[in-house]
Amino acid sequence: MTLARAARRFPVVAAAALAAALGCSTSSVGSDADAIDPPDVPSVGDVPATGDVPGDVGVDPGYGYQQDVAGVEVEQAFLPEPPTGKEWRMVFHDEFDGTSIDTARWHVSQGKGRTNVYDPRAVVLDGNGILHMRVFAEDGTYYTGGLDTSGIWQKTKGYFETRVQFQKQGGHWTAFWLYSNGICAMGNGGKDGAELDIFERPWTLDPFKEFTQRTIHWDCDDGKTEDPQEIPGISEGFHTMGMWWSDDAYIFYTDGKEIWRSSDGGICETPEYMLLTDEIQDNLWFEAGAIEDATLPDEWLVDYVRVYDLFDASTSPAGSPR
Numbered sequence: 001m002t003l004a005r006a007a008r009r010f011p012v013v014a015a016a017a018l019a020a021a022l023g024c025s026t027s028s029v030g031s032d033a034d035a036i037d038p039p040d041v042p043s044v045g046d047v048p049a050t051g052d053v054p055g056d057v058g059v060d061p062g063y064g065y066q067q068d069v070a071g072v073e074v075e076q077a078f079l080p081e082p083p084t085g086k087e088w089r090m091v092f093h094d095e096f097d098g099t100s101i102d103t104a105r106w107h108v109s110q111g112k113g114r115t116n117v118y119d120p121r122a123v124v125l126d127g128n129g130i131l132h133m134r135v136f137a138e139d140g141t142y143y144t145g146g147l148d149t150s151g152i153w154q155k156t157k158g159y160f161e162t163r164v165q166f167q168k169q170g171g172h173w174t175a176f177w178l179y180s181n182g183i184c185a186m187g188n189g190g191k192d193g194a195e196l197d198i199f200e201r202p203w204t205l206d207p208f209k210e211f212t213q214r215t216i217h218w219d220c221d222d223g224k225t226e227d228p229q230e231i232p233g234i235s236e237g238f239h240t241m242g243m244w245w246s247d248d249a250y251i252f253y254t255d256g257k258e259i260w261r262s263s264d265g266g267i268c269e270t271p272e273y274m275l276l277t278d279e280i281q282d283n284l285w286f287e288a289g290a291i292e293d294a295t296l297p298d299e300w301l302v303d304y305v306r307v308y309d310l311f312d313a314s315t316s317p318a319g320s321p322r
Helices: 003-008 012-019
Strands: 086-094 116-118 123-125 131-138 141-144 146-148 158-165 173-179 194-201 211-218 223-230 238-245 250-254 257-262 273-279 298-312
Touching: 131 273, 141 273, 158 173, 158 194, 194 238, 194 250, 211 250, 211 257, 223 257, 273 298
Parallel strands: 116 141
Antiparallel strands: 086 298, 123 131, 131 141, 131 298, 146 273, 158 238, 158 298, 173 194, 173 273, 194 211, 211 223, 238 250, 250 257
């Protein structure tokens, strides 16, 4: 996320107005599978059951722009209704099987973030199809995990979705987002580069416990529109968070339900890469609470990341019979 935006996160007045609508309580999610810990990183407990998650089916990880992933079959609960004559086909996916990150798909972040330091030890596959993005402290330093597809895979338009279980502790800021280095090309709005935050989740504490946010940035953060919204139950269990980047709008979904759409800044026409990140920032993101008050280690869980594109319904995917 761009440095310029940190000081403009969720103004106090707007947050106070949202708080009036709240009053929800939540309970913790049960678990039945043991986590696998990286060296020297404390366990955060058991991994919640997620049902049957399809395994990897041998897709070539060398994804190209709008390359069709032929023959892949996964259980996909929701896709937006396609335009007449079109159909959705998957062009990127990671089910996070195995016990090591597929570096043909992702870069693993390492080094200084904001208050956090990115550390590969905070990015853990448990062997049961779940990615654990952890937060832990050592000697007064706070470590988090991050993944991105910069220089590996990027995309213009399509439907982007992840399935996640959010963190339980305050003080850190999880997100799934798209980014282009053209975001600071000025004068053409977001058409030549934007930041598209499919979800941001800093809140785990009342009165914002049931909130997530979607944000669009353009013109080096001179332009911004955002949608902080209460979604009852979001703090419990797994949820799908998606965005359809269409020709005329960005349409955001939670658990298959449209919750916001915007075309502010104009629709980006350049490829963008994906990021899964967790950040910490002292003295700016006060709505997230203080990391010093968090009980660490903490984590958020990712079941999958999938991307779909629209294709002519009359054509067959290469190598895959219809």
